[in-house]
Amino acid sequence: MRICGIKLTHDAAIAVVEDGRLVFCVEQEKRSNNPRYQTIGNLDAIVATLAEHGLHPKDVDQFVIDGWVGEVESRLQLLSGVKPLTLKGAPYLEIHADRLLTSFDHVGLMLDGRVFPYSSYAHVTGHVMSAYCTSPFAIAGEPAFCLLWDGATFPRLYYVERHGARFLECLFPMIGHAYASAGEHFGPYKTADRKSWNLGIAGKLMAYIALGTHEEGIIAVFQRLYDEHFAAHTEFLAPRYPARTLYGALHDFFDAAEVRLKGKRPEDVLASFHYFLERLLIRGMAVALQRLGFAGARNLCISGGCGLNIKWNSALRTTGLFDAVWVPPFPNDSGSAIGAACCALTTQNGVVPLKWSVYSGPALLRSDMPSEWKARSCNMHELATILASDRPVVFLAGRAELGPRALGGRSILAAATSAAMKDHLNDIKLREHFRPVAPICLEDRAPEIFSPGTPDPYMLFDHQTRAEWRDRIPAIVHLDGSARLQTISRASQHKVAELLVEYERLTGIPLLCNTSANHHGRGFFPDAATACQWGRVEHIWCDGLLWTKSVRTQPTSSG
Template sequence: MQICGIKLTHDGAIALVEDGRLVFCIEQEKRVNNERYQAIDNLDAIAVALAEHDLDVGRIDQFVIDGWFGDVESQFQVHSGKTPIILKGAPYVERHPRGLLTSFDGSGLMLNGKVFPYRSFPHVTGHVTSAYCTSPFAKAGLPALCLVWDGGTFPRLYHVEGQGARFLGSLFPMNGYAYGLAGHYFGPYKQANRHSLDLGIAGKLMGYIAMGTVDEDIVTVFRELYEERFAADTEPARRYRAQSNDWKSRWDAVHEFFNTSALRLDTERPEDVLASFHAFVERVLIRGITAILQRLSDLPGSRNLCITGGCGLNIKWNSALRNSGLFDAVWVPPFPNDSGSAIGAACSALAAGQGFVPLEWSVYSGPALRRTNVPFEWDAVPCTVRELATILARNKPVVFLTGRAELGPRALGGRSILAAAISAEMKDFLNDIKLREHFRPVAPICLEDRAPEIFNPGTPDPYMLFDHQTRTEWRDKIPAVVHLDGSARLQTIPRNSQHKVAELLVEYEKLTDIPLLCNTSANHNGRGFFPDAASACQWGRVEFVWCDELLWTKKPTGLTPGEGLM
């Protein structure tokens, strides 16, 4: 059984699941240096992705489209070649507590001139299925709670077990986009035009708030306005909560919340305001999930939690939930945001037919490296992983490209810029070449068995989804990966992993006794990962590009990248 999952809107992607195994997931932003969050506006992209994997569109058993905004159904305006097409799909949220796997059945999916039927499940369904089916709980046959919180919903809690899922309730009345929208009113991303949302701001705010301090007086302002406008038994709050399908009215209400907040907090430091807002939301989150669990004290099974939706990328909230003592184990997939929605669409069809079965998958299931012509001024020589470790030990950064790309938004050693972490200047250099603000952190990638020695807790974190503190005795040894508040967005990888980045870390450790490197994504600013060595060489901001055993170098002119970092 071959199921093709499709996400047409932002973070567009095509996923193929065959007999319970993820064959690939191609996110549009990771093709030909596309812009971040690229949508699929032409159905030809689906046929191309399948053809690249030697798959005929006519032999696919099911096509499944992720649902989108709408009360009863969603609508997509796309093209097939030059032909405009309107497709209908499922709504954003299921229509009744046990309706998660209720599909919309459509027709008119035109691929290579042929028309195919398709199914569509609610957008939220894809979040639930992609999170649970990839989790260790599914593999062990255990039930789990699933927290879905993204831009379009209040945080929603589900109970998932083998044969079904049911909605338990919303935790509190705040859509996930509110966090990013706060950055339009306070801090370095403050905007005059606040009626469009930059999807990248939320992640940047997590770095920025380390410059601030939580102020309880500021928290009180947010709490009072939140109660008055959203949560309490007041007329504005009742009206806001009732507007479940009126996106514009809710959007306007959140803007008014921040407008009023800004007037009351205009003399406060913006970094303190945003740090306090982050803390306020975290407290509401923990309080909300505690309350719903108390109401459901007789819920069967162990207390396992999956976290998904765009807010699942917030490492501090994830850690707060894990540290709350409410759960036995917590799982966050590497694609909790909409980058996992194509996988979720396919998993939804799988669940509808077979129940919530585990998916066999690898995080390195993205596009393969393309073979393209590297600029003539760059030369290639064979280079072993050990030889590459020697270059890194000389404090020289390297673009590191190998195998298939990672799933989700974070570079995990397949499309990375790697560098030694021994100098604070390296962090500034990496931020400069990436055109990023200097307060932005650079992540460490570390051998799993040594991570507890360096970080607290330092527990396995293969996808950079939890918060870790750098231990005091290591902060001066690896300053490039220590954030302003002492934290690190850690990625761990087992020493015996077959991935080339693990082999590189082992060789680097032999030379330096340091089991970690700086790791940041290899990409043009505002675009997806480099799809090939040619893109990295054309970018040209790092002296060395390593791509599957070949080291590309260009004779430097002027200041050498990395010069002065020794």
């Protein structure tokens, strides 16, 4: 059985699952240097993606489209070739709390001149199923709670077991976009133009708050305003209360906060708001679990855009409320195509695990290299020697990683032994000085260097750098002493693991700086030629070849 899951709206992607195994997932931002949050406006993109993997639309047994905005159904206007059409889909939220896997079945998906039937599931259902089906709980056949907190939703709690999934309750009435909205009112991203949802602010704020200190007095102000603007309004908890109205209520909330917090440092205000939301989340979860009274193992999956907040993930994990916590590498909408396919898989077979690898993105393209760049063979020992001399390397290996974070397949790697390296990497990436550079570390040595240093293959939890290591690897230590750690087993077959082992033999240090290889505001480099044309790093390693400039040229102006 071959299923094609499709996400048409922002963070668009196409995924194919065959006999319970993820064959590929191509996020559109990772094609042709596309901008982040790319959509699919023409169904020809689906035909092209299938063709790149040796498939025709007629080779697919079932097409599934992720649901989107709408109370009863969603309507998506797009093209198939030059022909305009409207596709009907499931809504954003489930219609019935105990029938999460209800499909909306239609005909009208026009691909390569032929019309195909398709199914659609609620957007939230895709989030829940992508998180659970990729989890260790699914493999063990254990049930799990699923926390879904997306930009346009309140934090929603679900329960998934072998026979299905159901919605339990909302934890509190504040949409996930509150975090980014705070940045539109305070700090370096403050703006008077609040008509659109800025999807790029939240991750930057998570770094920026390290400049500040949370203050109980500021948190108390937010609590009073929350009680006044949100908690007192029970109508907000209506299942389909308009998200745009809630967005307006957020700005009223922050307008009032600006008045009451006048004179406070914005970094302290934002740090305090972060901790206010964290406490609200933990308190809401604790109250819900006590009220629901579920017996047995307490497992938690986290999904939705807020699942990228490593500090909240860690806070939930350390509460003791759960036996184990799982976050997939694509908790945001980049995992929605996989989620749509998992919905169909579950409908047919019950809730079963998906066989998958994080390195299931697009393969590297073959393209003409700029004439001023020359290639030679380069093994991992030679590459480790280059890195040990404080020279960064663009590292492109195999298929791209899924989700928004570079995990060694499309990375810029560098030695972490110089504090200046963090500034250098932020400069070439055109990033703010306070942005962290992540470490990629051999898993067995991570506890020696970080606390807790537990396995974190997808960079989704918070770790503190141990004091005795901070002076040895200053480039990856954030302003608050934390690190956005990625771990990888030294037994991994991925080339980045082999490189780390060689670098460790050479230097005694089992980690490197790791940041994404991309133009500013765009997806990962699709090929070595793009990295060469970018020209901000002088060494490009791509599947065994090291490319270097034979003539010094000026880098392009884009980051």
